[in-house]
């Protein structure tokens with residue numbers, strides 16, 4: 001490693017020594033060839049982004065993954081949030097470890113045969129923090145894409161942290177084209193403002209923007225049935241028409257999402273007839289359609 005490390009980075013580096021040291025092997029062992037071979041077996045790579053934190057990206061990733069799997073797709077999920085990896089927890093896989101197979105590190109298997117990889121599977125403990133700068137994170141992404149045996153997939157969904165920093169840059173650089181992004185926002189102005197930046201970022205690094213999902217959009221009181229727009233309404237739809245990108249749908253706010261998330265079962269499986277699950281199924285259909293449309297007509301050159 002050429003860059004100097006501070007104490008906490010050295011601590012983290014020691015923790016993941018087996019992971020990071022395989023970087024040298026990766027370079028000397030035809031990294032580009034291996035990366036190309038792995039990626040050629042994955043039909044669609046979709047990075048899920050937002051400008052603002054806490055808007056529901058990880059929730060959208062796990063439920064969209066299940067909804068796509070229920071449509072017969074082979075799905076993988078890469079937890080690209082190195083500092084706050086939540087995907088294993090949301091799939092009920094926390095505490096598990098990946099094993100080595102004949103062709104690389106084996107992803108864990110979640111509901112509906114979804115293949116899952118996350119730095120959380122490689123950490124010593126649940127509370128171990130990762131304090132890494134960009135180059136180390138980039139090395140980890142290289143291994144996630146080149147050294148994990150994803151096999152054949154229709155979709156690889158990548159759960160990213162909020163914003164337009166190291167992680168989306170590494171993902172864009174390593175995956176090249178075609179790479180798609182789904183942008184998640186809540187309807188409120190401050191989230192929409194940030195999500196517009198994510199859309200412009202996606203375009204600037206040559207991602208095809210599949211569209212915007214408006215999460216936590218409207219709430220029906222389970223007691224009296226009254227409707228409330230807790231985070232306002234319509235912001236995601238408005239941003240999508242202003243930016244000229246598809247609107248993929250609204251997911252209502254429902255406290256059950258929080259409860260089943262803590263149980264490690266995506267709501268699409270636990271409560272398939274709920275409004276939220278039906279909304280996720282529609283988003284899965286639109287994602288399929290948007291990819292087919294954009295692949296046919298090619299990526300738009302620039303956002304208006």
Ligand SMILES: Nc1ncnc2c1ncn2[C@@H]1O[C@H](COP(=O)(O)OP(=O)(O)OP(=O)(O)O)[C@@H](O)[C@H]1O
Nearest residue numbers: 053054055056057058059216252253254257258261
């Ligand atoms: N539609 C919804 N209804 C109710 N709660 C929701 C909904 N979507 C997400 N949540 C809850 O909101 C919180 C944040 O969701 P989540 O972790 O998916 O957001 P995130 O964008 O991935 O956050 P981060 O930016 O920290 O990665 C969680 O408690 C989750 O259960």
Ligand SMILES: [Mg+2]
Nearest residue numbers: 057058081086
């Ligand atoms: Mg998240």
